[in-house]
Amino acid sequence: MGPDRGLPRFAAPPVGIVVAVQAAVLTALSGRYGFHRDELYFIAAGHRPDWGYVDNPPITPWLARASTALFGETPMGLRVVATLLGMATVVVVALIAREFGGGRGVQLFTAIATASSTFVLVVSHLLATTSADVLLWSLIALSGLRLLRTGDGRWWLAVGAGAGLGLANKWLVLLLLSGLGVGVAVAGPRGVLRSRWLAAGIAIAALLVTPTVLWQISHDWPMLTVAGGISEDDGAENRAGFVPLQLAYLSPALAPVWIAGLVRPWREAGLRWARALAIAYPVVCAELLVLGGKPYYAAPLLLPLLALGAEPVLRWLKRGRAPRRVLSGAAAAVCAAVSVLAGLPVLPPSALGPVLAVNQDAGEQVxxxxxxxxxxxxxxxxxxxxxxxxxxxxxxxxxxxxxxxxxxxxxxxxxxxxxxxxxxxxxxxxxxxxxxxxxxxxxxxxxxxxxxxxxxxxxxxxxxxxxxxxxxxxxxxxxxxxxxxxxxxxxxxxxx
Known part of the structure; x- marks a missing residue:
């Protein structure tokens, strides 16, 4: 039985339209302000290629070097790669919705919700380590869900490749892997852990990340020093704002969708295999609360949960009377507009005051x-x-x-x-x-x-x-x- 047997067809035309609109909007606005402070740092690091840097592995600086070499050392030229990463993220999250049995409408809803969410707008507009991280987390989630759904151990190879690339970009992918690992151990299907392909996946990940690890060893593990400083200086503030920010990162209107994704595998027997994903998110959140990590570190995991919760939310809206659908649509439209205002440079810099309260990155581009x-x-x-x-x-x-x-x-x-x-x-x-x-x-x-x-x-x-x-x-x-x-x-x- 093929891995796609029983799944709906991928809704390529409507998802493609969403991605095309996303690319047009991001490109039109990519040069409106200027470089972000982190982008200036990545450009400088890209001019000094290495297997690692004090506060991040090499992939993002390498992407900065490639994008500016091809398209010019301007905000617009640098952000071409951020736009491409954002477009790919939308496609992958729509594929995750399909993995849960979502048809054309569900995939389209998931693509629109992903592309218009505040978090994805921000990391698709700027080139940051999170720009690649959110795509890599989504790819690992897609490969891992295919592994759990089909039981085909060969998907461990894709998981391993995604993990290796993720570790070469940002070590936060260890949170995702630990969360999914705990989820599989608790809720299954545990048979995938006995696959002979697991060792091959681990070997691929180790091969990809070894140069970065060796660089860290030779420099006395500076990334651990940086992480310790973040926890010590900002840990209390990070913990205090953790829960409210989780509800706001994608959009308040989308919070019920990903929360429905947390609940769905426990209500539908046909999705028992996806319970590991529902467990992974609270595990990652608990780890970050203990470590004092930044709240946005868990945000990429909200996207697979968004894909998981899309179908029950659409069913709920379809069953409801017209006022429910009108009010829900109005709330979604307002939140989408707020996401655009907060995540993209649509306002003149002199009017950024209210935006800085929710997105300080906007001010760092001016x-x-x-x-x-x-x-x-x-x-x-x-x-x-x-x-x-x-x-x-x-x-x-x-x-x-x-x-x-x-x-x-x-x-x-x-x-x-x-x-x-x-x-x-x-x-x-x-x-x-x-x-x-x-x-x-x-x-x-x-x-x-x-x-x-x-x-x-x-x-x-x-x-x-x-x-x-x-x-x-x-x-x-x-x-x-x-x-x-x-x-x-x-x-x-x-x-x-």
């Missing part, structure tokens, strides 16, 4: 060329005879990435930063003993305050559009370094 202008103005305050030995020291990777991208056309030298992987790309040569143009503030209790002294603020950057992002109000100071860079650098390094 003002980087002007930021470089401010740095250039501060740099000009250094006497001509001292500039040849002066250093620009950026406080974080976004600032360093912006100066690296926009600085040369403004006469600025290469920036340095002790933040994340920029620390590996430094330090400045010890021959640079002149003034330090410090971008950002220094904690008086930090080692930097003893190594970089005598600071006097010569300028402050303010966004022309009044967007209150992380760089608005950042001071630019001229300082003195008290030790050679080679000695100071290890103490200046920051992992978060």
């Amino acid at each position: 003002g980087w060329p002007e930021f470089a202008d401010s740095v250039a103005g501060a740099w000009a305050r250094i006497p001509d005879g001292e500039r040849d030995t002066a250093v620009i020291l950026a406080g974080n990777y976004g600032e360093a990435g912006a100066i690296e991208r926009y600085g040369p056309e403004r006469g600025l030298p290469r920036p340095y930063s002790p933040h994340m992987s920029y620390a590996d790309w430094g330090p400045p040569p010890d021959r640079l003993v002149g003034p330090v143009l410090l971008v950002g503030r220094t904690d008086p209790a930090s080692p930097a305050a003893r190594l970089i002294t005598g600071c006097r603020t010569v300028a402050k950057h303010h966004n022309a559009d009044g967007v209150d992002n992380e760089e608005n109000g950042v001071p630019l100071s001229l300082c003195t370094l008290t030790r050679p860079w080679s000695q100071a650098w290890p103490r200046l390094r920051r992992f978060y």
Whole structure:
């Protein structure tokens, strides 16, 4: 019996229309603001190809390098790959709906809901590690569900390939694998764990992730240091907002759909094989609450649950009277409009204030060329005879990435930063003993305050559009370094 026996046909034409509209909208808006701080970092990392970086494996920087090489180092050129990843995600989630027996209407509903959800809009507009992560989680879920439904152990090969690529992009895929593993152990079908193909799938995953693991080992596991810092600094805040954000990530209107997906396998005997998916989500959430991880780490798993819950929700709407359908449709339309406003750059930057309350990433796409202008103005305050030995020291990777991208056309030298992987790309040569143009503030209790002294603020950057992002109000100071860079650098390094 083939794996597609008994399943509806894939609704390629209507799903294709959804994907085409998605691509058109994302492309039209991809250059409206500017680079996100993380995108500037990925561009910089892509210019320094490696098997790993301090805070992420290599796939996203490699994608940034490929996209900008093919389509230009502009926001629109970089985001071509993000758009393609988003389109593929919609197709895969529609295929997951088909895996549960969903016909043409269910697949179309799932595709529209996925493409218009806030989370998918954000990660399809920007190139982030989550852009590839959400697709890879969806592919692993599709392959794993096929494995559970058919019992064909050869699907372990696809699961292993997806897991290996996922680990080479972001180690959060371990959460998905652990959640599904617990689900299968608890609810079955456990026979798939005895398949001889399981070892082959593990071998494929290990082969794909080995270079990244070796890089982490050779650099003393910096990603674990970063994760520990996130838990320590933001753990309480992450836990407090976890549940409300789960309800909001896709859209409040879609929360009943994925909740129906959690319930459905327990109500329909024909979907007993899918109970592992319904168990995986609470397991992943519990792991994140214990670890203090960011709430959005669990969001990719909402998409397979959305596909699982689509059919019972559509049945409920069909059985209801006209007022129910009208009210549900109106609520969905309002939430979709809010998702577009929150997730895509449709508003002028000066009107972003309310949006920043729900999506701070919107503000991080505004003002980087002007930021470089401010740095250039501060740099000009250094006497001509001292500039040849002066250093620009950026406080974080976004600032360093912006100066690296926009600085040369403004006469600025290469920036340095002790933040994340920029620390590996430094330090400045010890021959640079002149003034330090410090971008950002220094904690008086930090080692930097003893190594970089005598600071006097010569300028402050303010966004022309009044967007209150992380760089608005950042001071630019001229300082003195008290030790050679080679000695100071290890103490200046920051992992978060």
